[in-house]
Amino acid sequence: MTSNRWLTSSLPGTARPAAEAGLVASRLRKPTKPLDHMRDNEDMNTLSRPVDPRALVFTPLGLGGPMGLGGPMQPQVAETFLTRECELLALPVAVPEAVRAQFAKVLRLYSDGLFAYDHFTTASREAHRVLEVALKVRFLEHYADGVPLVTEGAERRVRVSTVEELRQVLSQEARLKGYPRFKGSLASLLSWARDEGYLYGQRNRVREWATRKIRNEEMHTEFDSIYMPPDTVRTLRLVSEMIARLWGADMPSRMAYPVTIDRLPMVVGHGPLGLEGTQFALEQLAEVRDDQAEERIWFVVLSAWHEELISWAPDIETTSSPVTRLWGPGSWQDLHEAVCAPGSTWQADTVKAVDRIFYMRVCAGAVDYARSGEQVRALRGSAPDERWFVVTADTPGDARNHVHRVVTGSCKSRHCHCPVTPIYEGARLETVVRYAKEHPAA
Numbered sequence: 072m073t074s075n076r077w078l079t080s081s082l083p084g085t086a087r088p089a090a091e092a093g094l095v096a097s098r099l100r101k102p103t104k105p106l107d108h109m110r111d112n113e114d115m116n117t118l119s120r121p122v123d124p125r126a127l128v129f130t131p132l133g134l135g136g137p138m139g140l141g142g143p144m145q146p147q148v149a150e151t152f153l154t155r156e157c158e159l160l161a162l163p164v165a166v167p168e169a170v171r172a173q174f175a176k177v178l179r180l181y182s183d184g185l186f187a188y189d190h191f192t193t194a195s196r197e198a199h200r201v202l203e204v205a206l207k208v209r210f211l212e213h214y215a216d217g218v219p220l221v222t223e224g225a226e227r228r229v230r231v232s233t234v235e236e237l238r239q240v241l242s243q244e245a246r247l248k249g250y251p252r253f254k255g256s257l258a259s260l261l262s263w264a265r266d267e268g269y270l271y272g273q274r275n276r277v278r279e280w281a282t283r284k285i286r287n288e289e290m291h292t293e294f295d296s297i298y299m300p301p302d303t304v305r306t307l308r309l310v311s312e313m314i315a316r317l318w319g320a321d322m323p324s325r326m327a328y329p330v331t332i333d334r335l336p337m338v339v340g341h342g343p344l345g346l347e348g349t350q351f352a353l354e355q356l357a358e359v360r361d362d363q364a365e366e367r368i369w370f371v372v373l374s375a376w377h378e379e380l381i382s383w384a385p386d387i388e389t390t391s392s393p394v395t396r397l398w399g400p401g402s403w404q405d406l407h408e409a410v411c412a413p414g415s416t417w418q419a420d421t422v423k424a425v426d427r428i429f430y431m432r433v434c435a436g437a438v439d440y441a442r443s444g445e446q447v448r449a450l451r452g453s454a455p456d457e458r459w460f461v462v463t464a465d466t467p468g469d470a471r472n473h474v475h476r477v478v479t480g481s482c483k484s485r486h487c488h489c490p491v492t493p494i495y496e497g498a499r500l501e502t503v504v505r506y507a508k509e510h511p512a513a
């Protein structure tokens with residue numbers, strides 16, 4: 072066996088099983104120096120099993136091997152990489168030991184994919200099973216004082232030790248209080264966790280829907296399937312984050328949760344021409360030298376550092392994360408006076424960046440900009456045929472896309488799979504203004 076044969080191994084899905092290929096880590100590197108020779112001996116000790124070459128082309132920098140950039144990983148490097156990934160995916164101690172232990176087995180299965188490629192696929196299936204376990208454990212913890220049931224209008228509490236036990240009760244005319252359609256299924260548990268606020272965010276709602284579909288497909292399909300390591304690690308990140316949120320904890324991956332952003336006071340100068348401008352942190356103001364400062368219109372806002380503020384506007388929603396106006400509009404001199412004024416204590420903050428409520432006007436088939444409730448209340452005048460849509464969405468772009476799809480007939484019901492939750496469709500201005508007054512924070 073030579074390293075040359077190793078480098079010409081097949082792509083994932085077509086490579087021969089590792090045992091057949093006879094690839095053993097210790098044989099893949101030719102020692103050139105005494106130190107390398109020692110490392111190879113170490114490799115032989117720690118990686119004494121044949122590796123599956125398909126697992127080695129998924130490098131931290133992308134696809135390696137014949138169809139990618141660079142070569143495949145060395146087996147020892149791959150093992151270190153997988154071990155590091157699993158360390159980052161380990162559930163936090165806030166999660167009950169019973170759930171953590173089951174997820175730890177999933178991670179061991181995932182890292183064992185280095186030797187048995189099919190384990191990447193099995194790990195994904197198992198992750199979805201453990202997600203359901205975690206939802207059940209959290210459900211039972213949530214109702215530790217008894218599950219509230221309603222039977223023909225009468226309310227009672229029952230103590231159950233498993234969700235399966237509850238299912239038996241639910242099938243006898245009883246309904247879970249507040250959740251008449253709860254059946255104890257994965258779909259019911261996900262919906263319950265969302266309504267209780269454990270899971271949130273509109274794009275995450277689509278992820279939950281997709282997770283349920285994939286889990287059902289994995290469980291019920293008659294076809295064989297195979298997942299590549301990047302597929303599985305995405306699943307593990309999402310599932311671990313969902314499980315951690317059930318106990319109010321966060322994972323380092325931050326793929327779907329906690330979706331909060333750190334904001335700081337930022338200065339925005341618009342002009343002199345349209346779509347021209349500048350932005351910088353307020354604390355940089357004393358250092359800024361701007362030849363066009365006198366020609367710009369200035370604002371101070373609370374915003375994420377990375378947010379694009381040149382196209383931000385005070386009367387419409389255009390930014391992917393929430394931006395709050397603190398001061399402005401004003402001149403360059405006004406800005407300096409406002410900053411130096413006693414009482415200008417603009418502070419950084421951290422806010423949830425999802426589940427924002429957007430209001431959109433549709434007039435003659437054209438979808439207007441998204442607005443916040445406060446911006447809608449500030450509008451003056453209306454067209455006789457204008458209608459308003461109000462949705463919960465994570466970004467104004469998601470909100471407008473959905474409304475555009477409704478107007479053009481692509482979204483035919485309130486149960487489309489856009490990352491939005493409709494609140495009003497085709498309402499009058501007075502109706503949505505009243506809603507905005509009743510929900511001032513939205």
Ligand SMILES: [Zn+2]
Pocket residue numbers: 473476477482487488489
């Ligand atoms: Zn839609």
